[in-house]
Amino acid sequence: MDQPIGVIDSGVGGLTVASELMRQLPKEKLIYLGDTLRCPYGPRPKEEVIQFTMEMVDFLLKKDIKLLVVACNTATAFTLELLQEKLAIPVIGVIQPGARAAIKMTQKMQIGVIGTEGTIASKAYPEALHSINSEIEVHDLACPLFVPMVERGVLNGPDAYSVIEDSLHSIKEKQQIDTLILGCTHYPLLKDTIQAVVGDAVHIISSGEETAREVSAIMGYHQTLYEGERIPMHEFYTTGSWEVFQQIANNWLNIPINIIENANIVID
Incomplete structure (x- = not known):
């Protein structure tokens, strides 16, 4: 199935999960959204974390993702069950x-x-x-x-x-x-x-490693793994400044700068 995997996080931390997904599922395309503008989520009230997470999810659903990874632990703790009930696609937390x-x-x-x-x-x-x-x-x-x-x-x-x-x-x-x-x-x-x-x-x-393994198993069960041959072009988005995001993405993921697209978006 040629749809991408969506990954959301409060900032750059979810890149650690994205890195494992790319390593274990090298043919799958990822669309990553980090909410660096409103990071960190940890001190925020539960209701605010839920609101911000839902806004990120809505953004990625418009990209026609086939599975969602909630790479933020705080967002996982507060929204995983809600998302699993609401969405028609598999949702995996960390x-x-x-x-x-x-x-x-x-x-x-x-x-x-x-x-x-x-x-x-x-x-x-x-x-x-x-x-x-x-x-x-x-x-x-x-x-x-x-x-x-x-x-x-x-x-x-x-x-x-x-x-x-x-x-x-x-x-x-x-x-x-x-x-x-x-x-x-x-x-x-x-x-x-x-x-x-x-x-x-x-x-x-x-x-990250265990989460990626679970993603692979679930997509195998649902028969949604991409079965062709390709080098996927991943998309990375951030709600805030992209300079540090780019630097960490390059250092951690070892990917070229030009893969990071449309970095300066703001979620409504």
Whole structure:
């Protein structure tokens, strides 16, 4: 089926999911929309997150997408069930795939979760983890400084290390944690620095790989995979300034600048 896959995120973080989709499904076209103008979503009220997410979804539906990936954890927590009920196409979030990957990895049954204020307050990850294994002990922590730092393009170096070390102080003290879920798709862009702070003994889980695997399985089940031969031309959109978006897209996805089209759009 020649329709594209739609991916939405509050900003650039969903590029970590897009990267995995491109790697695992190299013939599928993606249309990505990052709401950088109104990022971050984490501190926003639930009703506002729902409104913004629905506006992004409406934009992508006009592109005739065949499947929607909600790559933002906060938006997943607040809108996934609503979207799955409302839309006629499959809708996949990032929380359940991340939870399943963490449970496969942990040996001590002690899992840490870091995310935005909205994601942590929603308790979506503890609920997802406990729905699979009620004996898992979950230690969650909001890290509100991470998303703005990524959106500024500060991904490593002394400043990033200092912010991450201060933010993770309390969770680092919990020596029993052997697995840490990056409960925001922005956070994998900080993965190397986060790993340096928490130590090599802690396994870090980002949901991109598992989410892409789930997308592949669902499209295989619905027989909507593209079966021809092509190098797809992806489309990337952002609601705000495109300079940092372009820089991170190029660094993370290793794609040429000219693939990023019509960047400066504003959602009504």
